[in-house]
Amino acid sequence: MTKDDFNEGLLGFLDASPTPFHATQNMAGMFENAGFVKLSEVEKWSLKKGERYYVTRNDSSIIAFTYPGSKEYVIVGAHTDSPNLKLKPNPVIKEHGVVKFGVEPYGGVLLNTWFDRDLSLAGRVSYLDAKNIIKDALIDAQKPIAIIPSLAIHLDREVNEKKSVNAQTDITPILSTSEEFSFELFLKEQLKSSGVDDAVELYANELSFYDTQKASFVGLNSEFIASARIDNLLSCYVGMLSICSIGEDKPMLFIASDHEEVGSESTSGAGGSFLESTLKRMFGDFEEYTQMIRSSMLISADNAHAIHPNFPSKHDSNHAPLINKGSVVKVNANQRYASNSKTISRFMNVASSINEPIQNFVTRSDMGCGSTIGPITASRLGIETLDVGLPTFAMHSIRELCGSDDAYSLYKIILGFND
Missing domain, CATH: 2.30.250.10 (Aminopeptidase i, Domain 2)
Structure with missing residues (x-):
C-alpha cells in the first residue's frame, strides 16, 4: 500500500465516522471484507487456529484478532470517541x-x-x-x-x-x-x-x-491533513489497516475502545472488562493466559502534541515533536503514560530496522500531563505497554491538524513488529 492510498482511505474513514457508533460499524465492515469472522459476546466461542475474528461491545468498541496459536501478541489499542x-x-x-x-x-x-x-x-x-x-x-x-x-x-x-x-x-x-x-x-x-x-x-x-466540513489535505504540498476527530480515529485507522495487512499466522490484536475522553470507566471503555474477557476466552487456561500477558506488548496509540510554532514556550524544547518527523514516544515519570525503557527500546529497534523516524515527548515539568488508555490497560492486565502518538495541532478542536506522513510511518512500524 502506498502512502497516497493510505491517506485517501484515511480521509474517507474520517468523513464516514461522525460518532463512535459509525466508526465501529465502518471498522466492522472492513474486517468483514478482510475475512474476519464475527463473534458475539453472548454466544459460546469455538475458536479455530488460523482464523481471524472480531467482536463489538455497545456498538462503539471493537476488537479484532488473529488466532495462530502463539502467545506472543502485539496488541494495538486506540479509542473511538472524540470530544x-x-x-x-x-x-x-x-x-x-x-x-x-x-x-x-x-x-x-x-x-x-x-x-x-x-x-x-x-x-x-x-x-x-x-x-x-x-x-x-x-x-x-x-x-x-x-x-x-x-x-x-x-x-x-x-x-x-x-x-x-x-x-x-x-x-x-x-x-x-x-x-x-x-x-x-x-x-x-x-x-x-x-x-x-x-x-x-x-x-x-x-x-x-x-x-460537516470534509477532511482534506492542506499545505502547499499537501503536508497536512485537516479534519474533525483526528484524535483518535487516526490511530483507529492505523490499527485497523495494520491487522488487516498481516497474515493469519501472525499473533496480533487490535482494540478500539469508547469513552477514553471521559476517563474510560465504562463497560465499553478501556477501564472495563472488554479486552480482558476477550483475552481470557482466547486463552481459557489461566497459565496460558498469564504466559500470553507477560509475553505480549501493548502499543497504546493516541495523538501527541506537536510543538506549536506560534506557542513554542508550551513545550520542553528537548521533547518537542515536529509534524511529519515521525511517531512520538510519550514518556511521563508519574506514569500518566505507560512507556518504559524495555517497551521503548523494542519500538526503537523495529523503527530503526526499517528506517522510520521516531521522536520523544515529555510535557513541561511545570504543566499537567494528560493520559491515555495505556496506563489503564497496563494496570488492569499487567501487560508491558508503550504509549506512542502521532504529532497533532489543535487537539480537541472541532478541526484538528496532523501530518500527511506520520500515520503511514506508524503503520509501517506496527507491521514491522510482525516481520
Whole structure:
C-alpha cells in the first residue's frame, strides 16, 4: 500500500465516522471484507487456529484478532470517541423566534472552535418496532442542520481580549424558526432515511453534533491533513489497516475502545472488562493466559502534541515533536503514560530496522500531563505497554491538524513488529 492510498482511505474513514457508533460499524465492515469472522459476546466461542475474528461491545468498541496459536501478541489499542457536543435527553428549546437544541460537552472540548460551523447530527436511536421489540439504529442527518452563531463584536467589544464560553447558555445550536418543529418527527424521518419504517415508539438516543466540513489535505504540498476527530480515529485507522495487512499466522490484536475522553470507566471503555474477557476466552487456561500477558506488548496509540510554532514556550524544547518527523514516544515519570525503557527500546529497534523516524515527548515539568488508555490497560492486565502518538495541532478542536506522513510511518512500524 502506498502512502497516497493510505491517506485517501484515511480521509474517507474520517468523513464516514461522525460518532463512535459509525466508526465501529465502518471498522466492522472492513474486517468483514478482510475475512474476519464475527463473534458475539453472548454466544459460546469455538475458536479455530488460523482464523481471524472480531467482536463489538455497545456498538462503539471493537476488537479484532488473529488466532495462530502463539502467545506472543502485539496488541494495538486506540479509542473511538472524540470530544463533541452531545444532545441532552429533552433537547428542544423554543425561544426568541428560533428552535435550539440543548447540548452537553463531551470530553475536553475546545468550545470556541464550534462557533459559526455547519453542524449535522448523528448517533444511535433506540425504538420499539411493530413486533414489540426494542431495537437500535444508527442515524446521520448528513447535511448542515444547525449552527452556533457568534455574538457580533459590536455587542461584545472585549471579545478579542478576553473570551469565555458558558457551556450552558452560549453553545446551543440553532436549527429552525418553525414553531411547529417536532423532535419525534425529526427522529422518525432520520430513522426512515436509515431504512427503519416500523418505529412505533421512540425511546432513548445518543446523538452528537459534528462539523460537516470534509477532511482534506492542506499545505502547499499537501503536508497536512485537516479534519474533525483526528484524535483518535487516526490511530483507529492505523490499527485497523495494520491487522488487516498481516497474515493469519501472525499473533496480533487490535482494540478500539469508547469513552477514553471521559476517563474510560465504562463497560465499553478501556477501564472495563472488554479486552480482558476477550483475552481470557482466547486463552481459557489461566497459565496460558498469564504466559500470553507477560509475553505480549501493548502499543497504546493516541495523538501527541506537536510543538506549536506560534506557542513554542508550551513545550520542553528537548521533547518537542515536529509534524511529519515521525511517531512520538510519550514518556511521563508519574506514569500518566505507560512507556518504559524495555517497551521503548523494542519500538526503537523495529523503527530503526526499517528506517522510520521516531521522536520523544515529555510535557513541561511545570504543566499537567494528560493520559491515555495505556496506563489503564497496563494496570488492569499487567501487560508491558508503550504509549506512542502521532504529532497533532489543535487537539480537541472541532478541526484538528496532523501530518500527511506520520500515520503511514506508524503503520509501517506496527507491521514491522510482525516481520
